[in-house]
Amino acid sequence: MTIQGWTLILVFTVLVFAMAKPFGMWLFALYEGRRTPLHRLLGPVERGFYTLAGIDPDAEQSWRRYALHMLVFQLVLVVFTYTVLRLQGVLPMNPRALPGIGADGAINTAISFVTNTNWQWYSGEVALSNFSQMFGLVIHNFLSAATGIAVAFALFRGFARREVASVGNFWADCTRVTLYLLLPVSVVYALFLIASGVPQTLAASVEVTTLEGIKQTIALGPVASQEAIKMFGTNGGGFFNANSAHPFENPTALTNFVEMLSIFALGAGLTWCFGKAVGNTRQGWAILAAMMVLFVAGASVAYWQEAAGNPILHQLGAAGGNMEGKEVRFGIAASALFSVVTTAASCGAVNAMHDSFTALGGMIPLFNMQIGEVVVGGVGAGIYGFLLFALLAVFVAGLMVGRTPEYVGKKIEAREVKLAVLAIAMLPLCILGLTAVSAVMPEGLAGPLNKGPHGFSEILYAFSSGTGNNGSAFAGLSAGTPFYNALLAVAMWLGRFFVIVPVLAIAGSLAAKKHTPETAGSFPTTGPLWIGLLIAIILVVGGLTFLPGLALGPIADHLAMVSGQQF
């Protein structure tokens, strides 16, 4: 461990706090449907969309309507992308004349991108045409991010509104977030990446002769435009298989740092936006503080473990930290930090191979995903997932102040508890349930590359990543089989929409409630006590559920490594 390494983590943490308010203010303007400076330019475009689709953006929707429109939209998008992938061979912009994708692979990829997971069983540069990448996939990088934020907005409205039946308009939320936030930032961001050396071209790959005289094919494409929204929208699906470890996706130390920051930008901003929406920004800061305590703890363990390296290799004379699977350009600290950021948020972009991390270093990303990616989290998904835990914390401990539990002015009653528990129970059901199935089925056992507890970790990681809509992989698992494609598609779909629908139901239920003014007798949801309580609930409920799995995976792996046992 080095001073530089710790400074990197510290500076990063400070900048996340610094980003929260500016991004939060921008988000809040969109949440409220206020005019922004961009309206002068893009206002006609927004209105044009509404006219074209016959939508009244001011028509308020009940939570059921909001959820229904959202779901229909997602299904249409899945069908669209599935069709594009299947017909890739006959569609244009296919300079390498790649064939169509198989049914299980196409459905897996369609769901993967629609759910903001961006799990990739294929290598982008080998399997997909430019058309597939740009039209079949990149649109989801925007729309899935916008959907997540729209759902978060609906939940915020549930807390903020009083005795009304509606939670906003899905189409308006989705359009505004895409048009006034995701697109403009991505354009500027892509230009920065191009300036840093990321390619942006429709040309086919180039053939070069290397110094050794060998012919090498270097894949090119519209990388910068995909890279920007891949980070900013916490999508994580790389243009190249190597993802952000590839020099064309992430060429310099500066792009690496900016990419990490951009993963957290909207997640941090949404916490501020939540506080503003419920009329007390300290509520938002408390949430961000709880998230960042968990984050710094995770980042510290990962960095410590990676820097400590593998004692078995030390005995063989290879001193130093664990550099396996890491880019020398980034080193240990920036790789460990990136891995924690990308899994804390539901991004899933990687700049190092998580499979090659030490057992406990790799357990941190795994655990981040298992607790539902609520540490800053994916755009929208992070905050609404976190608020589910907040409801649980309020309910468990809130009674202890002698009142019916309340959170930001809303009483938390049977219906909210039921829905929150339903959404939270989805995580262990998918992660543990599908891992259990894979760990006994021959098709499942064929997947892992490694033997022993590490192989188990690879399966567990895949389903944690899929259910959490993360998309990063413990690369050791050969997941491109019909078995894993199907099971992971199920995990991704359930992990996304079986959380979103209860969240929207909670929004509807809360919006209909009266506002309870805060008094000296109200449960305090700002301040250190509350932050500690949130962390405790996430660790106890989230953590204890997965302890058996973690014990048999990374913990056993670690203990075996320490004692020099190999598999």
Next chain:
Amino acid sequence: MTTAQSMFSAKLVVPAIGDAFRKLSPRQLVKNPVLFTTAVVAALLTVLVVVGEDPLPLGFQLQLIVWLWLTVLFGTFAEALAEGRGRAQAASLRAAKSELVATLPDGRTVAASALARGDSVVVAAGELIPADGEVIAGVASVNEAAITGESAPVIREAGGDRSAVTAGTRVISDSITVRVTQEPGKGFLDRMIALVEGAERQKTPNEIALTILLVGLTIIFLIAVSTIPSFASYAGGKIPVAILAALLVTLIPTTIAALLSAIGIAGMDRLVRFNVLAKSGRAVEAAGDVDVLLLDKTGTITIGDRQAGDFIAVSGVTVNALAAAAMLASLGDETPEGRSIVVLAREKFGVAAQELPDGAQVIPFTAQTRLSGVQGDFGLVQKGAVDALLRANPEAANGKDAFELRRISEEIARSGQTPLGVSRDGRLLGVIALRDVIKTGVRERFAELRRTGIRTVMITGDNPLTAASIAAEAGVDDFLAEATPEDKLALIRREQQGGKLVAMCGDGTNDAPALAQADVGVAMNTGTQAAREAGNMVDLDSDPTKLIEIIGLGKQLLMTRGALTTFSVSNDVAKYFAIIPAMFVVLYPGLGVLNVMRLASPQSAILSAIIFNALIIPALVPLALKGVTYKPMGAGALLARNLAVYGLGGLIAPFVGIKLIDLAVTGLHLA
């Protein structure tokens, strides 16, 4: 009613043990999903041991099964014990009810249970009133000790605010005709019996929500445990079913689930012991949530009677002359007010004590004259409301003294006191200032309530000036002066619009709408039937001050649930650290390092965890029945305290407990 019973007297415990077994019937048990799950697991293991499937030693398996069944039994026992305490109280009530007979106006005698709403019955001295109703003719003194425990009889009469009578109370003198207002079996007494027995108990909203949470946690842990065999098979091993069962039962929140209904019953029971009858558990919970407290001035904030505070004479009259006249006028006045005038004149103004002169005639106070006084050889002294005094002495009414008298009395009123004019032989002498006496300690109580976030509003018929002054002195947050019942109702509605929960108490028929509108409406037992029907609680002692304690009891009930839930959930950490290493150490010996408690062997670890999990239930029964200590303080301080005790305590206690049990288990060679 109020006799305290020891919590674990044999009289209560023995029948509770029997009931605990009866409650094992699946139909009863399914109402408690967590205990039901535990019972299913215990039954499954019992079958498995008979079939002989598991590779574990038989003795170990049998011990596990016994402790699993004990876990369930401890849960049903806690509930049975809480119910038993209520039932003991109900026994005396039921005895009172069984012997009720009714005499109809035509002289026929029928059983009380045959009465219908609208029937009229005649109750003579010495008889028990057969049904709840309203006096429609006559006046009688009634002993209500059967309900209230108070042996002094109360007056019940037709018309007015004292017309309600309750079944089971005894008429001491005279005879009254009562119209029955309740269907048989739905009267006050029936409701009370049902309540204290817990028979009619319905889950309250918070209890339902909490049960859902517990079911949710059970499902989550069921998923976590049921996936372990597959994980283990990947590692090339097999986990015995008995051990999985032990892990599941220790993880699911058995502690709070076992105590949940006992907490609810005990909370209701505390209220009944406090002589307050809540019509539903929902009302008790609402009491904990109250934000605004409407308190009647008289009897709650001030003692009912005013006291003489000062004499102010008009110019040309000495204060001593006024004091002497005032004393004379009050000699025949035995009200506390009158006596306080005599005391003030004697002690502060040195007027010699005297008896009522022989032959003097006392003029009593009437509602018409609003004056009282004494007439004799010495002349006529009068005292009374200033305008009444002026009317009674028309020749003085327009003079200089009358003008001054009015000015003085206005000043007195402005300072929050009540003026009482005094005249002697037609001459106006001055004014007695009667002041409200704030009850001792109420100021501190209101400050306490403010700290817990509750706003107090004083309701009074006084004019705004007087009200403001008393409000300031008593330290209430707000007041409603010259309050009519409509004003009260409007105030409650206004507060509720702002999201506040409002509590109030009242007794008159015209209080009924406000009592019904309030979230917590406490009707005085001495009040009318309408008021008692409208409120959701009845205070048998008719003491309006108790509203404050009722709120404390509501908070205590909610806090007890929260505290034990937190305790139960925090316990899981230690149990994991006991069982996970014990379970997996055969697969990966390295996992033994997770055995941070250094438990002797995998089997002793599992047994210790399951024993701790079972024994913690009876250990917490006294806390569940008594409730956690509630001291009024801000929510932040309360949370910090309870989190430290029940959160942190819940984290640490099982580490110590399991270790100690492990030492015992190993010492006794049980595993």
